[in-house]
Amino acid sequence: MYVCMCYGITDKAIRSAVEEGGVGNMRELRQQLDVGSQCGKCIQMAQQIIDTTIIDE
Numbered sequence: 274m275y276v277c278m279c280y281g282i283t284d285k286a287i288r289s290a291v292e293e294g295g296v297g298n299m300r301e302l303r304q305q306l307d308v309g310s311q312c313g314k315c316i317q318m319a320q321q322i323i324d325t326t327i328i329d330e
């Protein structure tokens with residue numbers, strides 16, 4: 274599923290950035306994938322995915 278339409282980033286891409294790229298928050302995610310740096314509509318959902326992925330680890 275697409276989370277960030279502006280950059281075409283999926284929930285899967287965010288999850289693997291957390292699991293393999295060591296991303297722990299929105300700032301780090303933005304540095305790696307650009308998520309949220311255009312319109313910002315995806316930030317809340319991206320944050321939720323980061324949080325649930327960290328809990329699952």
Ligand code: FES
Nearest residue numbers: 277278279312315
């Ligand atoms: Fe992610 Fe616009 S949908 S910045």
